[in-house]
Every structure is written in C-alpha cells, then in structure tokens.
Amino acid sequence: MLGLELIVVLGAAVVLGSVVARPLRVTEPVLYLLAGLLLSLVPVFRGVGLPPETVLLLFLPALLYWESLTTSLRELRRFIRGILLSATLLVVITAAVVASVAHALGLDWGSAWILGAAVAPTDATAVASLGKALPRRQMTVLRAESLVNDGTALVVYGVALSSATGDGDISLPLVSGEFVYSFVGGAAVGVAVGWAMLAIRRRIEHAMAGNAATVLTPFVAFLLGELIGASPVLAVVACGLYISRNAPLTISAHTRQQSVAFWSLVTFLLNGALFVLVGLELPSAVAGLWTTVGRANGQAFGQVLLISIAVYAAILVTRLAVLVVSAYLIRAIDRRPYQRKLRTTNRARVMSTTAGFRGAVSLAVALSIPDGGQFPERNAIVFITAFVVAASLVLQGMALPKVIRWSRIPEDTKIVEELVTAKRTSIEEALEALPSLAREIGADDDVLERIRGEYGERLEALNAGFDDEEHPAVVRTRQYRRLGLAMIARKRTTVVRLRDDKTIDDTVLRIIQGELDAEEVRLMHQQETE
Structure with a gap:
C-alpha cells in the first residue's frame, strides 16, 4: 500500500502547494520542496524515494518532450550560438570549476568530477516552473539551454564514472568523439522518430489512438537513443521540435485539443511531484552522510557543508563569468549589424544567472552513483548535490522576481503584434476566399452573408485595436x-x-x-x- 499512499500524498502536495502559492506569494516549487521535507517527518515516508532510473526514464522523457513541443523553433535558431555555448561549453566549464573547488576542499578527483557533472546543468522543469515571469528572450534561451545541457552533463558523468572506476581509457580524442556522436546521433534519432510518428499519425483518424501514439513518442525516442549509445535527451528534444514544426497540418483539431489538455495536466503533476520527491530525498541524504562521517574518507560533516556552500557559490560565479566573457568575445569577433541587434545587458546576464536553477535531474544523477565500497564519498556527493538543488530552488527562486525588476528589461510586445497580424491576415484571406468556398459547398446567400458579417465585425475590431474601448x-x-x-x-x-x-x-x-x-x-x- 505504500506505493498508493505515496501517489496520494504527492498529488495532494502538488494540489495544495499550487492553491496556496499565490496567497502566500511564494513560488510553487519552493512550497513543493517544503512539502517534501514535511512528509519526510512522517515515519512511513522516511527514506522513501523513487530510484534514480525512474526519474531519468519516466519523468525526464515526458517533461522534455512537452518543453520541446512548446519551444519556439524560430527563437531557438535566432539565439542558437548562445544556446549551444551555454548548453555545452558552459556545462563543461562549470563541471571543471566545481571539480577543482571540491578537490581543493577534500574530495578525490573522480568524485569531484562526478559531482561537477551532477550540478552543472540547469533544469528545464525548474526553469519552466520558476521562470514564468522572465522576459520572452531570456525564457526562450534558458528553456532551450536546459533541454540540451542534460545530454552534455550525462556524457561528462559517464566519462567521470568510467575514469573513477578504471573501466575505460580516457583521452581527449575519445571524449570529443563521444560528445559528437552523442549529439549528432541523438538528434538524428529524434528527427527519425518524429518523422515516423507523424507518418503513423496521418493514418490514425481515431483521436484516442492518435494521442496514445503521442504518449509513446518521447519514450520511443529516448529508448532508441539509449540503444544506439547516443544522447536520449537530445533524441527526445529533436523529436519534439520536429513534430512541433510539422504537426499543425497533420493532426486533427480534436486530437490536438485532447493532446494539449493531457500533456498540460501530466507535466503539471510530474513537475510538482519531482520537487516534492527532492524534498523527501534531502533528509535521507543528510542521514546517509551523517552515518558515514569519520569512515573511509575521514570527512567531517562541517567539511562537507563547506564544500556544499563553496560549490554553490562556484556555480553562480562561473555562470555569470562565462556569460559575460563569451558575450564580449563574440562582440569583439562578430561585428555584423545583425549581431548587434542580439546584444543584451549585464543586468540581463545577472538575471539569467539567477534563473539558472538546478533540479531533480541533478539529484537523479547523484543518486545513480553505484552504492558500495567503490564510492566511499557517494553520500557526500548526494548531500552536496541536494544542498545545491535546495539552495537553487529556494534562494534563487525567491530572489528572481526582484532581479527581474532590477534588470529593467524593456517589455517585449513582439508576440502581441504578431498575434494581431496573424489574426488580421487569416481573416482577410478567409474573407477573400469566402465566395469560392461557398460555391464549392453550395451555401445559400443568407449563410454567406451571415459568415461575412461575423468575420467582418471581427476584422473591423482588430483594425481598430482592442485597446480602443470606445x-x-x-x-x-x-x-x-x-x-x-x-x-x-x-x-x-x-x-x-x-x-x-x-x-x-x-x-x-x-x-x-x-x-x-x-x-x-x-x-x-x-x-x-x-
């Protein structure tokens, strides 16, 4: 019965947290995290948590798929250089800095690199939940970065784990080749799965069956990415982006309406449940570390706490430094007028640093470390990762609204303007085609005039502007x-x-x-x- 009880309390915590978040003026993930901590005090839930492979294989594909479906491909292409730098180079640099800091304070190099891989990537789930108030450009870049950087971090983690266990030879050409294959192979698998799924969907007229295929899509992409040894994360992301681009004229309105409702609800529940589970895991991480104090590695709890604080500070400083330095390097190298239009301010980079949340994926990576004598510092890594995740969600989550106001980013009205343009153009062209469409279906003149009047009224209101109340x-x-x-x-x-x-x-x-x-x-x- 424990499984059913866990499902009920997770759902109740998500519902209650979402209801009281607005009156309390506290972000929902922070309340979810606190709910998890409170649940850990209940004896039956003490030490309860999902296996890390469950997070990576069940939660991650679904969440990444929905995020990629709702990401602007145009904006992604527009800021592709910055996104790729943040999703690859920044992850590697962050992992290296964290490893250096942790090693200097007492961890061995193997454990330090594993820790760096765990805490290096930002979390798409946390960004989507906590970053709703971000300006559109920063939100787009952060979401896209968070979709890709998990793949980079998992490659770094695999290399670090192989190095720590002595299971493989580590060399720069080998690691570089693994990165390239992981990214290219994952993207190729994702596009192939997206194409195949759309081809199948064209032949499915039943809405329920079509949406059942939609539910399977991210897991098929993730599985095939795993089977060929490429990045399953990028496979899911590429699949979602491909389907988002090519599905509008393929999928029926009824099917799409069901699909949007389903994915919105499922991802809302999964997002909240992940944060609650993070809160549940924190006391176990502390207890596991406490029981190993003085054993094997001789580390004191105070030393591990110091490493945790230093690593968290290193993550923030590294992200801000890389964003600032890379921006000025690009500005010095690329002087094209188009590039000048993409420039932003250092205040915006501080905002992006604050919004670079860590989440459940980092904790899942830390928990996936083999549990045994081979990794005596496993509990220390789990505790440090949990500390970074908690500090990120609570401190950065509470600070972000103030930082957004401080950054003074001008309001972006482009989407509103494009929305009006799309509505106006679609109505104008529909009215232009109305007589021929009416002849094709044999519509009576009074029906034709009724439709023309409704569309004309709508077009007149659009041309007047809905802000003109009079x-x-x-x-x-x-x-x-x-x-x-x-x-x-x-x-x-x-x-x-x-x-x-x-x-x-x-x-x-x-x-x-x-x-x-x-x-x-x-x-x-x-x-x-x-």
Whole structure:
C-alpha cells in the first residue's frame, strides 16, 4: 500500500502547494520542496524515494518532450550560438570549476568530477516552473539551454564514472568523439522518430489512438537513443521540435485539443511531484552522510557543508563569468549589424544567472552513483548535490522576481503584434476566399452573408485595436463575447435541469456539455487574447 499512499500524498502536495502559492506569494516549487521535507517527518515516508532510473526514464522523457513541443523553433535558431555555448561549453566549464573547488576542499578527483557533472546543468522543469515571469528572450534561451545541457552533463558523468572506476581509457580524442556522436546521433534519432510518428499519425483518424501514439513518442525516442549509445535527451528534444514544426497540418483539431489538455495536466503533476520527491530525498541524504562521517574518507560533516556552500557559490560565479566573457568575445569577433541587434545587458546576464536553477535531474544523477565500497564519498556527493538543488530552488527562486525588476528589461510586445497580424491576415484571406468556398459547398446567400458579417465585425475590431474601448466594433465584439458566455451558462443550466427531471439521460448531458465546453473555451480564449 505504500506505493498508493505515496501517489496520494504527492498529488495532494502538488494540489495544495499550487492553491496556496499565490496567497502566500511564494513560488510553487519552493512550497513543493517544503512539502517534501514535511512528509519526510512522517515515519512511513522516511527514506522513501523513487530510484534514480525512474526519474531519468519516466519523468525526464515526458517533461522534455512537452518543453520541446512548446519551444519556439524560430527563437531557438535566432539565439542558437548562445544556446549551444551555454548548453555545452558552459556545462563543461562549470563541471571543471566545481571539480577543482571540491578537490581543493577534500574530495578525490573522480568524485569531484562526478559531482561537477551532477550540478552543472540547469533544469528545464525548474526553469519552466520558476521562470514564468522572465522576459520572452531570456525564457526562450534558458528553456532551450536546459533541454540540451542534460545530454552534455550525462556524457561528462559517464566519462567521470568510467575514469573513477578504471573501466575505460580516457583521452581527449575519445571524449570529443563521444560528445559528437552523442549529439549528432541523438538528434538524428529524434528527427527519425518524429518523422515516423507523424507518418503513423496521418493514418490514425481515431483521436484516442492518435494521442496514445503521442504518449509513446518521447519514450520511443529516448529508448532508441539509449540503444544506439547516443544522447536520449537530445533524441527526445529533436523529436519534439520536429513534430512541433510539422504537426499543425497533420493532426486533427480534436486530437490536438485532447493532446494539449493531457500533456498540460501530466507535466503539471510530474513537475510538482519531482520537487516534492527532492524534498523527501534531502533528509535521507543528510542521514546517509551523517552515518558515514569519520569512515573511509575521514570527512567531517562541517567539511562537507563547506564544500556544499563553496560549490554553490562556484556555480553562480562561473555562470555569470562565462556569460559575460563569451558575450564580449563574440562582440569583439562578430561585428555584423545583425549581431548587434542580439546584444543584451549585464543586468540581463545577472538575471539569467539567477534563473539558472538546478533540479531533480541533478539529484537523479547523484543518486545513480553505484552504492558500495567503490564510492566511499557517494553520500557526500548526494548531500552536496541536494544542498545545491535546495539552495537553487529556494534562494534563487525567491530572489528572481526582484532581479527581474532590477534588470529593467524593456517589455517585449513582439508576440502581441504578431498575434494581431496573424489574426488580421487569416481573416482577410478567409474573407477573400469566402465566395469560392461557398460555391464549392453550395451555401445559400443568407449563410454567406451571415459568415461575412461575423468575420467582418471581427476584422473591423482588430483594425481598430482592442485597446480602443470606445470604438463601436470593439464594443460590439466584447458584448458578443459576454452575451455568448451568458447564453452558454443558461443552456448548461437548462440541460442539467432536464437531466435532473429525467427528461434526458446522462449520456445526452455529456454530449451537449462537451459541445458547450468547446464553445465556451473558444469564446474565453478570444476574450483573453483581445
């Protein structure tokens, strides 16, 4: 029953944390982390946690896939150089700096490098949860970086683990080749899986079956990446980006509506559950370290705590330094006018450093270290990693809103402007094609005029600008939305009354309710984007 109890308390912690976060003005992941710590005080949950391979094989593919599906490929290409530098070079430099600091304070080189690999990558889950208030550019770059850098960190971890155990020869050409193969192979697998899945989806008309294939997609990409020895993380990311680019005209609206609802809910639950599990793991890491104080490696708890603080500080300083230095190097080398448009400020780099959260993936990497006499410093590595993750989520998460205000990044209205352009152009071209479309389906003239009037009203309101509250077209459009929503509420009340009076069956209620819900969502969405 413990498994069922764990599922219930994880779900309850996520729901409660999300509900009270706004009134308390505390970010949700911080509350999830505290909930995990409180749950660890309950005897039945003491020492409970998921195996690290569960995080890497179950949580990671699903979360990375949804993040890649909702990432702007255009913005990714626009900032590709900075993203790749942060996702590769910055990870390696951070791992090296952390290893040097940890070794100087007492860890052996093998353990120090494993620690560096664990804490080097930023976490896509944490960035998505805590970075919602970030400006669009910084959010795009951080999300893209977090999607890719796990692959780099896992390669560094594999090399460090092989070196520490003496299972393989380590050389620069060998490591470089492994990096290249991991990245290129992972991307190739992801594109191939994305292409195959879209080809399959074109032949599936049943919405449920199509979405079942969607659920399998990230795990198929992850599995194939693992089987060929490439980066499974990049396989999932490349697959998601490919499908995001090519799916709009392939997948039906009904299937897509189901898919978005499913993935939004699942990733919300998985995100929250991961942070709660991190909180559950922290006391175990401390207890495991405490029981080994003075054994094998002779490290005192105070020494490990000092290493933890030094490593956390090193991560922040290294990230800021690399971002600043690389920006000025690029500025000195590339003087093109286009490059000048991409420049940002050092305040923005401080904001990016603050938003570089570490999360559950780092802890999963640390926990995946073989448990035995071969790694006497395993508990120290787990504790340091857990300390870095907790400090990152709590300290940086609480500081980020203030840093965002301090950075004074101008408001980016590009998305709003492009949204208006897309709506206007789509309506204009639809109106232009309306007569020929009406002839094709044999529509009556009164139907044609009704559609023309509705679309014309919408276009007039767009051209006037919805900020112009006094314009007649804007007033009529807003009244139309409010009246439509009021009518839907009245129809829903009527249908429920008919069900209660036994005039109609519950099946009929559900059918009409689905139609009313779809109409209400459409009106609400249009109202929110005006």
